[in-house]
Amino acid sequence: MSKILAIYGSPRRKGNTSLLLQKAVQGARATGAEVEELVLRDLKMSPCLEIYGCKETGRCVIDDDFQKVYDQLLSSAGVILASPMFFYSVSAHTKILMDRCQSLWVRKYWIEKRPFGKSNTARKGLFISVGATKGKKLFDGALLTVKYFFDTFDAELWRALLYRGLDFEGDILKTPEYLEEAREAGWDLALAVSKSRKRSTL
Numbered sequence: 001m002s003k004i005l006a007i008y009g010s011p012r013r014k015g016n017t018s019l020l021l022q023k024a025v026q027g028a029r030a031t032g033a034e035v036e037e038l039v040l041r042d043l044k045m046s047p048c049l050e051i052y053g054c055k056e057t058g059r060c061v062i063d064d065d066f067q068k069v070y071d072q073l074l075s076s077a078g079v080i081l082a083s084p085m086f087f088y089s090v091s092a093h094t095k096i097l098m099d100r101c102q103s104l105w106v107r108k109y110w111i112e113k114r115p116f117g118k119s120n121t122a123r124k125g126l127f128i129s130v131g132a133t134k135g136k137k138l139f140d141g142a143l144l145t146v147k148y149f150f151d152t153f154d155a156e157l158w159r160a161l162l163y164r165g166l167d168f169e170g171d172i173l174k175t176p177e178y179l180e181e182a183r184e185a186g187w188d189l190a191l192a193v194s195k196s197r198k199r200s201t202l
């Protein structure tokens, strides 16, 4: 069974995206998948310093918790990222992780010289997000950001669960159908990932 990495991007441990992600993790585990959980607020991770030490090997030279995350991303077959909308983007914790993945971008496009625009979708990514407001464009910016973050480690944006009008901790509990949707998405992702892995080893 292929490994899935679940990334908690909210500073609130029991916030809306965390509860949704827990459900998705439950769903994935119910298929027998191995799921590793990563709580970004618990990590010591510097923002990208733009020194391009990664130009030599494709590995970031800042010695902190990102080193382990880098390996975890590359050893997963699927990723579930949960972040609330903060100023029409992802949370600062999430953005720090994304920017550190510039090292993966450098590895892929500068060192391995892989062509732009020809996406290799060896991995699958599920994005879960929540915002307090209800505007049509609430998730537009974040979706682009997530798509290109996923691309650094060859993941396609396989599905996005986006919920509006949820603000306070526990608001998500008033819409159990969203939690159920998250559980199903976790289940579906684990099956999709394991199916495509089997196909690629045939």
Ligand SMILES: Cc1cc2nc3c(=O)[nH]c(=O)nc-3n(C[C@H](O)[C@H](O)[C@H](O)COP(=O)(O)O)c2cc1C
Binding pocket: 010, 011, 012, 014, 015, 016, 017, 018, 083, 084, 085, 086, 087, 088, 089, 130, 131, 132, 133, 134, 138, 166, 167, 168, 169
């Ligand atoms: C710093 C900050 C910025 C926010 N920016 C937005 C925003 O741009 N749009 C929006 O709809 N909600 C915004 N919110 C509200 C959160 O998205 C909302 O409370 C969400 O439910 C939090 O998710 P969580 O419980 O998983 O942390 C913001 C909240 C904070 C703390």
